[in-house]
Amino acid sequence: EADIYQTPRYLVIGTGKKITLECSQTMGHDKMYWYQQDPGMELHLIHYSYGVNSTEKGDLSSESTVSRIRTEHFPLTLESARPSHTSQYLCASTSGGPRETQYFGPGTRLLVL
Amino acid sequence: AQSVTQPDIHITVSEGASLELRCNYSYGATPYLFWYVQSPGQGLQLLLKYFSGDTLVQGIKGFEAEFKRSQSSFNLRKPSVHWSDAAEYFCAVGSADGLTFGKGTHLIIQP
Secondary structure (H helix, E strand, C coil): CCCEEEECCEEEECCCCCEEEEEEECCCCCEEEEEEECCCCCEEEEEEECCCCCCEECCCCCCCEECCCECCECCEEECCCCHHHCEEEEEEEECCCCCCCCEECCCEEEEEC | CCEEECCCCEEEEECCCCEEECCEEECCCCCEEEEEEECCCCCEEEEEEECCCCCEEECHHHCEEEEEHHHCEEEEEECCCCHHHCEEEEEEEEECCEEEECCCEEEEEEC
């Protein structure tokens, strides 16, 4: 059983608000990822990290930012939420290279009004 | 750049019937291939993966997939589906930077 957690599970917020989506894993994994998934669509990689103090942008351009101060924690922040940010955000982690399994959290469904 | 194509957006299968979900990939080197399943409101769960060796891989929940390099395919199969298999299925190819997913196939199970 994977131990990767995301909070909140659901968030409805107004335009212009700052939000932080939390992601934590207790498996000691170095690599962590954020994916964005619109309803009925594929997942797109928006951020990833190889370890503490490492952050990289993914294939899909995103106005969000991430930080990796601790191995187990990989929060995603939107400084000013807009309706175009409405989506599901999935966090994942893995212990090694591209052949290793990525374990996913349950996701955060974000609705920006 | 790698890419994954799942040509079927929706598939409807009767309970107890066999299932095959198609996946084609584009990748320059030996691919690392995955099938994930996503139930409504949930994250993704790994069904199986391939990175080398036997081209027929077994996964959880009775699923299997066959890697065919000549066809750039990694199709998922199950001999007899159950109502609980209704979900979204994603094929993905792995690289050092993360996973590239297909658009997914929505599986509907008819009683």
